[in-house]
Amino acid sequence: xxxxxxxxxxxxxxxxxxxxxxxLSILMLGVTVLPVYFVSQALQPYMxxxxxxxxxxxxxxLVIGMVALMFVSTTVSSIPDSIGAGIGNxxxxxxxxxxxxxxxxxxxxVGYSFLWTAVKGVLFLALAMAxxxxxSFSATLSGLLILALIVLAHVPFALxxxxxxxxxxxxxxxxxxxxxxSGLLGGVYWxxxxxxxxxxxxxxxxxxxxxxxLRALRQTLLEGASLSAVMPDVLLLIGFVVMLNALGCLAFxxxxxxxxxxxxxxxx
Amino acid sequence: MSGIAAHSDARPSGxxxxxxxxxxxxxxxxxxxxxISKSYPVRRSWGAMLRHPLARPLFPVLRNVSCAVSExxxxxxxxPNGAGKTTLFKMLATLVLPDAGRATVRGFDVVADSARxxxxxxxxxxxxxxxxxxxxxxxxxxxxxxxxxxxxxxVRTRVDEVLHVVGLSDTAHKIxxxxxxxxxxxxxxxxxxxxxxxxxxxxxxxxxxDPISARTFRAFLRExxxxxxxxxxxxxxxxxxxxxxxxxxxxxxxxxxxxATGTTASLARELGEERYALYTRDANHPALAxxxxxxxxxxxxxxxxxxxxxxxxxxxxGGMERAAQIVATLxxxxxxxxxxERVPLPLADLIDRIVRRGDAEAGHA
Numbered sequence: 016x017x018x019x020x021x022x023x024x025x026x027x028x029x030x031x032x033x034x035x036x037x038x039l040s041i042l043m044l045g046v047t048v049l050p051v052y053f054v055s056q057a058l059q060p061y062m063x064x065x066x067x068x069x070x071x072x073x074x075x076x077l078v079i080g081m082v083a084l085m086f087v088s089t090t091v092s093s094i095p096d097s098i099g100a101g102i103g104n105x106x107x108x109x110x111x112x113x114x115x116x117x118x119x120x121x122x123x124x125v126g127y128s129f130l131w132t133a134v135k136g137v138l139f140l141a142l143a144m145a146x147x148x149x150x151s152f153s154a155t156l157s158g159l160l161i162l163a164l165i166v167l168a169h170v171p172f173a174l175x176x177x178x179x180x181x182x183x184x185x186x187x188x189x190x191x192x193x194x195x196x197s198g199l200l201g202g203v204y205w206x207x208x209x210x211x212x213x214x215x216x217x218x219x220x221x222x223x224x225x226x227x228x229l230r231a232l233r234q235t236l237l238e239g240a241s242l243s244a245v246m247p248d249v250l251l252l253i254g255f256v257v258m259l260n261a262l263g264c265l266a267f268x269x270x271x272x273x274x275x276x277x278x279x280x281x282x283x
Numbered sequence: 284m285s286g287i288a289a290h291s292d293a294r295p296s297g298x299x300x301x302x303x304x305x306x307x308x309x310x311x312x313x314x315x316x317x318x319i320s321k322s323y324p325v326r327r328s329w330g331a332m333l334r335h336p337l338a339r340p341l342f343p344v345l346r347n348v349s350c351a352v353s354e355x356x357x358x359x360x361x362x363p364n365g366a367g368k369t370t371l372f373k374m375l376a377t378l379v380l381p382d383a384g385r386a387t388v389r390g391f392d393v394v395a396d397s398a399r400x401x402x403x404x405x406x407x408x409x410x411x412x413x414x415x416x417x418x419x420x421x422x423x424x425x426x427x428x429x430x431x432x433x434x435x436x437x438v439r440t441r442v443d444e445v446l447h448v449v450g451l452s453d454t455a456h457k458i459x460x461x462x463x464x465x466x467x468x469x470x471x472x473x474x475x476x477x478x479x480x481x482x483x484x485x486x487x488x489x490x491x492x493d494p495i496s497a498r499t500f501r502a503f504l505r506e507x508x509x510x511x512x513x514x515x516x517x518x519x520x521x522x523x524x525x526x527x528x529x530x531x532x533x534x535x536x537x538x539x540x541x542x543a544t545g546t547t548a549s550l551a552r553e554l555g556e557e558r559y560a561l562y563t564r565d566a567n568h569p570a571l572a573x574x575x576x577x578x579x580x581x582x583x584x585x586x587x588x589x590x591x592x593x594x595x596x597x598x599x600x601g602g603m604e605r606a607a608q609i610v611a612t613l614x615x616x617x618x619x620x621x622x623x624e625r626v627p628l629p630l631a632d633l634i635d636r637i638v639r640r641g642d643a644e645a646g647h648a
Contacts, residue, residue, distance in 0.1 A: 021429030029417040032458075105413030112376050113430040114401050114478070120430075275380045278323050278344075278370060 018115035022123025023130065030127065044135060048142045051077055065206040069230065070237025075150075078143040079233050080203035082136045083165055086129075087197050087225060090166050091190040093128035094121065094173035099180045108280045117271070129166075151239035158236045161228060161249065168224035168255040169193065171263030178263075178270035181280075201225030224259075227251040312387075313482050313515035314352040314375060319384035321345040321370055321539070344370045346539040347384070352517060357509050359530035360519040361634055366536040368519040369408060372484045375517070376406035388482060405480035407488055411467035416460040420451050420470050423459060424477050431478035441477055448507060449473040450499070464491035469500070476508075482515045483508060489522060501528050523630035535637045542641035550637065551628045558598050558626040559606060560586070563619055566593040570616040579609065592621050 030037065055062075055074035062073040070076055101107030101124065110120050144150065176189040197203065200220040205211050207220045207230075220226040227248035234240040242249065274280050322341035331338075345367045352358045360368045373379040374386055377397035385392065391399040415423050424442040433441060446452045449469040459467060468491040475483060485504075489497035505528065508514045520526060526533055526547060534544040543550055551557070563571075566585055574580045580597040587594050599605060603625075610623050628636075 017434065018430050018432075021426050025415055025418060025422065025426045028422055029415060032417045105410060106415070108373075108378055108408075109413040109427075109474075110430065111378060112401060112406055113427065114398070114432050115430040116398075272380070275378060276382075278321075278373065278379045280378055 016119065018113075018119040019123035019126055022110075022120070023126035026124075026127030027130075030131070040135070041138065044139050045142060047081075048078075048139060048146065051081065052143070052146045062205070065208050065210045066233075068238070069206065069233040072149070072237070074143070074146070075148050075237050076206075076233060077204065078140065078148055079236055080201075080229055082139055083162065083225065083229055083232060084194075084197060084201075084203050085132050085136055085139075086162060086166050087169050087201075088190075088194055089125075089128050089132040090169040091173045091176065091193045093125040094170075095176040095180045095186045095190060097124040097128075098177045099184075099186075102180070102184075102280065111280065150236050154235040154239050154241075157242045157245075158232055160242070161232045161235060161245070161252070164249065164252040164256060165225060165228035165232070168228065168252055168259065171259035174260075174263030174267045178266040181267075181270040181274045196223050197225040202229045224252060224255040311354045312351045313354045313356065313389055314350075314358075314517065315385075315387045316348050316350045316371075317385045319345055319348045319371070319374065319381050319386055321367075321374065321379065321382050344539050345374075345381075348536070348539070348541045349384075350534055350541055350544055352515060354515055355509070355513050357505075357516045357518065357529050357531045359526045359533035360517060360536060361521075361526065361533050361630070362536035363634070363638065365538075367539040368536055369486055371536070372406055372408050372486055372517070372519060375400075375404060375484060376408065377401060378406075403480060404482040404484065405475035405478055406484040406486070407471050407475045408484060408486040411464065411471060411491075414459050414467060414470060414474075417458060419456045419458050420446060420462070420466075420473075421455040423470060424473055427474050428477045433478070441479075445473045445476050448476065448503065450496075465493060465496055468492055469496075472500075479512070480514065482517070484517050484519075486519045487521065488518070489520075489525065497522075497524075501525060505529055526630055535634055535641075537638045537641055540641060540645070542637045547627075547630070547633060551633055557600065557602070557606075558596060558628060560622070560624050560626050561595045561597065561610075561613075561620060562589065562592040562622040563595060564592060564621075565619055566595055568613075568616070568618045570613055570618050571595070574609065574613075596626060 052074055055077050059073045062076070063071055066073060066076050070079075098107065101110065110124075111117075115123075140148070140150065172189055172193045176186040179185055179187050179189070200207070200216065200223040202220065202225070207217055207226055212220075231245035231248035231252070234245050235242070320343070322343045325340040325342045327338075327340065348367075348371065360371070362368055370379060374381055375388060375393060377393050377400050380394060387393065388400045389403050391403070393400050415426065418426070421442060424445060425438055428438040428442055443452070443455075446455050449472055451466060451469055451473065454462070454466065459470065462470065468488065472485070472488060475485075488504075489500055492500060501524070504516065504518075509516055509529070516529075518525060518529065530547075532544060532546055533550070535542045535550075543553070545553065571583065575583050580599045583595060583597045585593050586596045599609065606623070606625075610620065614620060
């Protein structure tokens with residue numbers, strides 16, 4: 016755990032030296048939230064019926080969806096990106112030669128990205144609240160738990176992409192595919208109810224972890240639903256987490272063994 | 284193993300830890316390699332891949348390498364580029380898996396006990412890109428101290444110590460991106476030293492250092508790392524100075540084969556050629572020609588003139604006794620001699636001869 020913390024601290028020290036990047040990244044949040052607000056206001060009359068059980072307010076619906084998508088994006092891209100960069104500049108080899116365990120190294124390599132996403136998420140929510148978003152603070156803990164499950168359900172895709180980077184120097188577009196699938200079928204921008212999308216798309220969305228995650232997250236944060244009220248979706252998420260993580264870990268361990276066997280840990 | 288290696292004075296032990304030396308004395312091995320082989324896949328053209336999609340041609344990088352390095356020994360690894368030195372180091376650092384054979388570090392298997400191996404061994408094999416360039420030298424070392432399991436105030440103390448040792452105390456809080464290549468190289472070494480390893484792997488550690496820094500660094504390795512700390516050091520190098528100044532023994536690798544191990548002097552003797560320089564005013568004296576005709580000396584060649592004295596270099600066998608006899612004969616026959624001395628075989632020549640002999644033996648096999 017301390018190894019992970021040391022790596023996160025090193026990432027922070029590195030990132031804080033890019034001051035313009037940090038300032039622009041924060042400014043972009045403001046630039047993003049304003050159009051979202053105006054577009055959602057314009058579409059509110061059309062979208063309200065389909066999001067009746069998810070807060071009824073399309074602006075809130077979109078903001079929660081976008082914050083969750085930020086975390087999904089960080090999850091699926093940060094691990095393969097860190098591994099790729101580590102291979103390219105030789106830091107991965109240097110890290111693997113230390114006494115730190117692989118899980119703590121992975122956690123440390125991506126920890127900063129998650130913390131930064133969390134900061135951006137909070138700022139995004141704060142800006143949205145300034146524009147009229149109402150959140151149920153009593154459900155914050157439940158919301159955080161569901162968000163953690165959403166992240167964990169996407170870690171296997173990241174591990175798979177990182178495995179491909181380790182073995183073949185490509186992510187096979189897995190992060191992009193997950194982002195597109197999550198954006199279109201996860202219910203980020205529209206409800207996945209039969210009122211909005213065709214039945215077959217609704218069936219497909221059952222296989223996208225973000226869909227049940229977002230349903231549960233919106234019901235808790237926007238409507239104040241209890242954890243037990245959203246338990247079916249939470250259990251579905253847990254199912255994704257358990258099933259997919261076993262596969263993701265196996266793929267990563269095998270890819271690392273392959274890279275060690277082929278001597279390519281430091282060859283991009 | 285090749286014929287030359289069979290004569291070497293370091294042989295693998297059968298056991299993981301072995302206190303029996305080839306000579307029979309009591310001594311522990313820090314590193315033992317037993318029949319280590321490693322091949323990498325050959326990168327193929329698109330055409331070759333399409334024609335033979337299932338073929339997996341392999342390129343051997345290490346072939347049945349067996350060797351043992353004692354605790355506290357300074358061991359040099361020599362050989363041309365592509366000989367397999369870096370692969371061998373990466374294998375010991377648990378970054379590359381062997382295809383066959385077994386390697387142990389202080390008794391821990393590099394495959395089965397890789398975590399224990401990393402507790403006692405530190406490699407300096409990565410290049411300077413592997414440093415965190417936007418962090419200061421201190422921050423880089425602080426990070427790696429934490430990754431090596433150090434905690435609290437001990438981290439700061441150790442980092443300060445190591446920075447002092449490599450001469451970077453004054454620039455400890457400067458970002459690494461602003462460092463010269465030599466400073467980055469020193470920081471890489473400091474990074475390896477931070478965890479106080481018992482075994483240090485150094486892959487061409489002075490390649491980016493100026494001659495004075497390289498000399499200082501060699502003194503530091505000899506006195507501090509090898510002397511006071513009693514570290515076992517494996518050093519891959521092309522530098523004759525490093526080999527002569529530091530190494531107790533060397534091994535010569537070529538195309539993945541371990542061709543020889545021993546001291547440089549013993550290897551030169553093993554190759555059966557000894558070079559001498561003779562300073563004379565009469566380089567054309569018939570007594571010299573007679574020695575050549577009788578095959579007593581060979582490769583007789585003038586190598587410059589100093590104050591009217593011609594330096595003649597020659598090769599002869601038989602050691603010092605034989606050399607003394609030849610000098611006496613020449614003096615008796617009236618050859619004016621100002622100086623007669625043994626010429627150490629240049630490292631490059633030694634490696635070249637070992638490699639050529641290994642090639643010849645491989646050809647026979």
